[in-house]
Amino acid sequence: MAAEKYITGTCNISNKRVVQNGETLFTGDASAVDSFLLSAYQHFHYSYPKFHKMDNLCKLGWLAAEVLLQGFDKNYYHAEQLGTVLMNANSSLDMDLRYQASMAGVPSPSLFVYTLPNIVAGEICIRHHFKGENAFFVQPNFDAAFLVQQVGYLLDHNILQACICGWLDVLGAEYEAKLFLVEKVKKENAVAFSVENIK
């Protein structure tokens, strides 16, 4: 029943760097999260006006997914076969603190909606038309074994054929994106989707 599963792409964003498949594509000089994410967005000449309305967690996830999916042709799949399994430690606390601070005035629905961690999955699904399973877990650390188990189940049972999975966390000045694209087809340079290969 277990299907062969491959990592067909990776994207890491941390320490002012955007790395795709092990290759650094952009190094920023801004130390604030907002400014760094904006500079990366501008560097790649992306055009997605909604990006500017997002909180930092969504901006980070949106950017990481954009880089991750470069060259991915979703037309090989049904929208319902594409999904996300994401994880972090701080849920949406970065935005919760901002929303909390804003409550002294008139609370804004456009801020409140980002006080749910799974909204980043929603933004990625909207952008790339992923309509399959989406799950958001809050764990103290990146749990490679759990991620491999969860995504493995979805692909082995043909619930998904391709999945964006990994870690997306933002709190204050700290941020880290560590995303993997997992598919059943073996593409050039693809390695097996295993605990060892995502650690």
Place this chain on the structure above:
Amino acid sequence: MIINNPGSIPDVFIVADNILSPIGSTTAENMEALARGESAVVKHQHLDINPESIYISLFDDLSFNIDKSYTGFESLLITSIADAIKNLKSGYLDEKTILIVSSTKGNISLLETQPHTGELNKRIALHTSAQLAADYFGFKNAPIVISNACISGVMAILAGMRLLQSGQYENAIVVGADVISKFVLSGFQSFQALSSTICKPFDKDRTGLNLGEGAATVILSIHQQNSDDVKVSSGAISNDANHISGPSRTGHELGFAIKKALLDAGITAHDVGYISTHGTATNYNDEMEANAIHYAGLQHVPVNSLKGYYGHTLGAAGLIESIIAAQAIKQGIIFPSLGYAENGVSQPINVATSIINTTVKRALKTASGFGGCNAAMILSK
């Protein structure tokens, strides 16, 4: 498509449960309150969360006689789990047991009462509460936390079902809770989503939702404990990929999840005896859900929403409603959808207006939430 394959994939049973709400501390007490038509949603004046009185479901006190080092949210988790465990015929709390916690905002109210420090960030984290609950009972494995908006509770049951089916664990304690704080209330107010009366899901006069506090636990096991234990047969999750705060206009994505759940359970629309909807009483949700029910060919099946009894209990909602759905199978009772009088959705569905005593062999539970997420799950005899 992999269909349940007897012999290789174990059945997953709900072997014990608990609903902890302002109208009852056990599932039995909650069933009695529903049978009396009692609602936990009442007009409250609670200055800590709102300057004016509102219709909402709140506990009088969240401490439940547990050590004060636990927050109200954690007290809910622990009290609910403790009652569910008490109902187990034999204990299954060894290394084959996993704790799964579902919540949308957990301890967020600490932001309102404590100075913001790095320590507080850790104290607020959902995984901290989950670990505290796991340690309280001495569970051996690190807990899992699901925070997937308003589908969290249903998703947590499905995650438990899958972990048991994959053979990694034999038992899962699935608990969900949320506490209503000024933070949460103000957010829903900002969306102008709150009803000024007890909410009326699917009714033409509905004006929005009520919020509610609650907790619930189901204990899943591959070891049946009682002859009437209900099975978690299948489930599916989908995403609208449409809008982060507004549901799909067509309902096709929830409809897809329902169809997928039916297929995986090896049944058709004819086999479903009851649908427990999400039914928040907001126009967009109810309209989308009615469309999805039509899309899946289930428009004749008796449906209700329990939001008129409990309000929207967020991370607990999917669990509370799934337990009542399991009770519909066990006891053959479908409760009326409180607040419903006249059809208010463009594709009419069969909303229960009085208690229906009938045989329910299979029930469908649905849920939808911000971020465009949808869940559907089949419970069966």
